[in-house]
Amino acid sequence: MSTDTVSEHHEYDVLIIGAGGAGLRAAIEAKQRGLKVALVTKSLLGKAHTVMAEGGMAAAMGNVYPEDNWMVHFRDTMRGGKMLNNYRMAELHAKEAPDRVHELEQWGALFDRTKDGKILQRDFGGHRYARLAHVGDRTGLELIRTLQQKVVSMGTDVFMECKVLKLVHDNSGKVAGCVAYWRATGEFVTFSAKAVVLATGGVGKSWKFTSNSWEGTGDGHAMALWAGAELIDMEAIQFHPTGMVWPLSVRGILVTEGVRGDGGILKNSEGERFMFNYVADMFRAETAETPEEADRWYDDHSAGRRPPELLPRDEVARAINTEVKAGRGSPHGGVYLDIASRRTPEFIRRRLPSMYHQFMELAGVDITKEMMEIGPTCHYIMGGVKVDAETTATAAEGLFAAGEVAGGMHGANRLGGNSLSDLIVFGRRAGMGAADYVESGKGPTGFDQSEVDEAIKEALAPFKRETGENPYDIQRDLQEMMQTNVGIIRTASEIDEAIVKLEEFTERINNLSVKGGRAYNPGWNLATDLPSMLTVSKCTARGARERKESRGGHTREDFPKADPNYGKINFAHSLPSGGDWHGEIKTVESPILVMPDELKALLEDGK
């Protein structure tokens, strides 16, 4: 029988929550320092969302275009992020990514090669040069498997299918560990640690059409806020331009940007290659004006400017949305992505094998012969826990954050390929930051049992309510509401309505009921996800209301232009009352870091 108290307690130096790319890389770093490290993941090892990344990881190695370097990568990242980025994170990322990619080869990764035996790099949206190290269209699998095998070979303790409910502090307010439960048995377990790293990924599951797996429920974002950290840029959500739209059951599943990087183009129902009509001023100088010029570019980047299909993701997603609204969409509400007429079947199957299988098996479409029907899908949150660039430390002492759960690196819009490199650059830095903190001896001095008791009481409450609502109904309604009211195009009245409705969801979650036992009960697990999903949704809605402009992954119909004044601030969310997720969230303006002149100069070059 399951018990209502903690049945197990573990003590570690560094506790890492989340075992995707960032968590695994953090574990390697902390473990190499000789510390006692635990990785806790709510799935099995190797299944985290990193596995779904397709196109590649961006690193200015210059293997295909020797003129590439960290300065160009930095510039592309800042421009792609519409200058809202934490410049220091973007700088470190651009400088360190090549070493991190090379390091993966020492641990067994096998990237696709250039003719002279170097790591091959592919073109992606917003990157001036072919920069993405890749393995066909399954680069995320290669990354996670490489890091997983390294972590296992180092003898790291991994707690699988162990879902963390809440962070726990010591009596002085330092983060001291967490309370979790084993999915297999429903038993509660606590971890105390001298430093905690959050590497929990994203929030996409709060939207109806998403490329995210069930895991993307914003646990880390929410836990960080509850524990005393700040969240920034939560309105900056990336809708990836190309998700599957048909059949309905697969709607949202990602179609890699690599299709466009390898020559694929977008067409509307009239057969027009429409992206030429959507080139923003900021990108006009570097974008081709005609299909002929664009097509020369694929083989030689000096023979023409880049095709408009490879503009940053926010630009392409908005263009698709506009085409569909204007009545030029495909039968199922998307547009067409065509690589069949542009490349040979052999090329497509070699470069895009997963896409070939995905469409063949799930949609019955042969992408070497037919066009794909695609449309925007909720893919990534740029916003997240506010961190120090060097150490990934958060405002909650003892808590570090890396990967999608951290904010700042990508500003208002992330470039494709910058996520996998983010994971390894800042995963390593989180491991270092946590290890330094542990070695400094400033860690927590206790473990607040009352926080544990409270979390357990709350987790078990749904079993005691016999007549409450089913958690699946609440999740479905939340997803539909966020898709409708805080989706790809936003407006004041809809956001205000969302904020009111989110309060109603609080009530519904307070009264939900769970059927069955505690052992591997997906309904119960979902019930424990809902407070996180609600918390991040509230922050997104609040940020979206405050940011009265359009920038990157935040588009306001009522404020369609970027406003330079908003380019100087992030919106930061905190929970002054602490602890309980029902508390009132506070949202304030937070000035962005001012860039030194030598970095500013890099941005002005070659507009």
Next chain:
Amino acid sequence: MAEVTMRVWRGDANGGDFEEYTLPQNEGEVVLDVIHRIQATEAPDLACRWNCKAGKCGSCSAEINGKPRLMCMTRMDQLPGGTVTVTPMKTFPIIRDLVTDVSFNYEMAKKVPALLPPPMPEGGYTMFQEDVERGQEFRKCIECFLCQDVCHVIRDHEDNKQHYAGPRFFIRYAELEMHPLDTNDRRDLVREDMGLGYCNITKCCTEVCPEHIHITDNAIIPLKERVVDADFDPVAWLGRKIRRKTKRTPAEAAVQPAP
């Protein structure tokens, strides 16, 4: 309106039975979609493991009408008409309903001696596409463990799990053995402790692989040849005795030269 009927195994380590669910049919659905609809309506505690629902993570393995498959990549309209039966993987202990305890595989992973490359030269290693391609095929593995599930060496003989790694790990050993940078030697380990000899190449694993990896032809058979050559060819045997590579434990091999 057309309907689908699902016969799903419900229970735990103490036993269980099939339950039938009848739902409206939706166009284009996969088995996992229907399982999710059952969870959202009739049986919110129906346990199933899944993550990506796109054939990339290998979490939702089960036996559909008796055949090991991914639930997320099995379209309802491509199964024969009538009731669809879904059972958990047979080779692994039941946790609950469709979820099994696959920790056997994670234990086997711990025994794999890591890649041991030479120090990295300035600017990275040089490897050619034709050299990495063999390993890349095996690295497509999504660890769904369907090959382990179908392999009769452990499916029908629980005690063989003590000394048999299974097809998933044979492709891992083959990948490392064929890795252009590796200097480790795992041939004795594969033969003596991982039970490569138990495999009698019936190719069941290859048939169920959702990534279409040629497990038997490209990994197991070449691996068997290498191991046998090493053991029975007197010249090769003598050669290895003289300039034998050091066998290293996973922990030793994990210590890498600094980049």
